[in-house]
Amino acid sequence: MPLIQINIMEGRPPEKVKALIENVTDTVAETLDAPKQNVRVLVTEMPKTHWGIAGVPASETRK
Helix, strand or coil: CCEEEEEEECCCCHHHHHHHHHHHHHHHHHHHCCCHHHCEEEEEEECHHHCEECCEEHHHHCC
């Protein structure tokens, strides 16, 4: 059973996260010839204060 873990910054609309899950599931199922029912996708949304870019929190660099 494929398990895909994706970390993204928080703030995307729920419909975008849903589309991500659907698209990743489709791609993995097709690539691995696995039934979609066996593919698991875990999306973790990280606060921008916990995501560093070049040593600075994203909350400070993306204003």
